[in-house]
Amino acid sequence: MSKKTFTEKEIKQLSTNPYVKVLSTKAITYTDEFKRIFIAEKEKGKFSRQIFEECGFDTNIIGMTRIQAASKRWSAAYKKNGVIGLNDTRKGHSGRPRERDMSLDEKNARLEAQINLLKAENELLKKNSFCGKGAKEVVLSPSQKFILIRSVIEKYQLKNMVRYLCGVAGVSKSGYYNYFSLKAQERRKHREARDEEVKEIILNAYRYKRRKKGARQIKMTLAGKFKIIYNLKRIRRIMKKYNIVCPIRKANPYRRLMKATQEHSVAPNLLERQFNQGEPGKVLLTDITYLSFGRNSRAYLSMILDGASGEALAYHVSDRITMDLATDTLQKLKKNRKFKKHKDALIHSDQGTHYTHPEYQRMVKRLGFRQSMSRRGNCWDNAPIESFFGHLKDETYFKACLTLEDVHKEIKQYMIYYNHHRYQWNRKKMTPVQYRDHLSQAA
Structure with missing residues (x-):
């Protein structure tokens, strides 16, 4: 035509x-x-x-x-x-005679071809899906259907069945022939080669500093360290295609149940969840978590985090959860020369015994901080540092640590990585140190 x-x-x-x-x-x-x-x-x-x-x-x-x-x-x-x-x-309109009716053999051949196609489709769906409650329905793409039709035609040596099987599968005959054309195959081959190149670049960012990352971290690392800009959708497509899986942080189903309904303040809650006030050194968040390592061994990490920049300012690791764990962290904060205390600085914690202890509170006053505490049992009042601990446990390898010294080394490496190399999506895609400097210059 x-x-x-x-x-x-x-x-x-x-x-x-x-x-x-x-x-x-x-x-x-x-x-x-x-x-x-x-x-x-x-x-x-x-x-x-x-x-x-x-x-x-x-x-x-x-x-x-x-x-x-x-x-x-x-x-x-x-x-x-x-x-x-x-x-x-x-x-x-009357006119040219209609095609003759199909013979019984032709009808049987079509029916058999349809059954074989549906069987092949069923097998493919079983491989690509899983059974269970809440499982999503898997839908074959047109390209999968084209491959399926060709495999059925070749396997059962069918003739003149392309149009019929395309109709059964719900795809066009022209699309089928176009998919297997030399031009289309060359185009797919070129796209596959290009995806392989992108995959290697993404893996470099994914493994950067030996810390596994999700799509957003990969995007920011590529832009910040490799000067490569990729669309977030492209990164996710490549990760899905090549099964590049980031650590998944599952939400704790009991967190909502932990919200307190009654105020109980040993020290008043001065912060009221205003974690990021745009000024480094003004809001400090502190907490303690445990770290499992080796064979059923446990260490404890005390942290102080800057609420504005997200920078890890001081930390202390011990195999005992004594009072020294909290007070030694304050001493390390005092020795941190890069830390500049705001005139209205406060340190916020939960109502743990370390933070309600008179010795700790006296040290806080000597350092010139106001003290603020979360409501009893309310983890949301100190959410940023809880989130930090979650990321730390996802991105470190404590199971490979055999001694407390190994744990010290792993945490030290992670703190350097976190402060200088781990980009923050909600902090203008900068690292904590970069964002601290950015806020200081803007002030």
């Missing part, structure tokens, strides 16, 4: 011809009378173009491609079925 389309002016001119039955921008349908005249004149030895012109058609508008295609089509129909073969059979 000719790809030439008719303009409004050409349509208007052609529609005046009595031999035109239906006309659109892409196609023209002639009357049965014109077809009979054409065949009669053709048998007299006239050329196709001459016949069209004698019947009032502008052959330059129609184009010789259309004229030759019509001539070939009508001649074949006339040779096969005579004059009746030239009649238009669409929309209930």
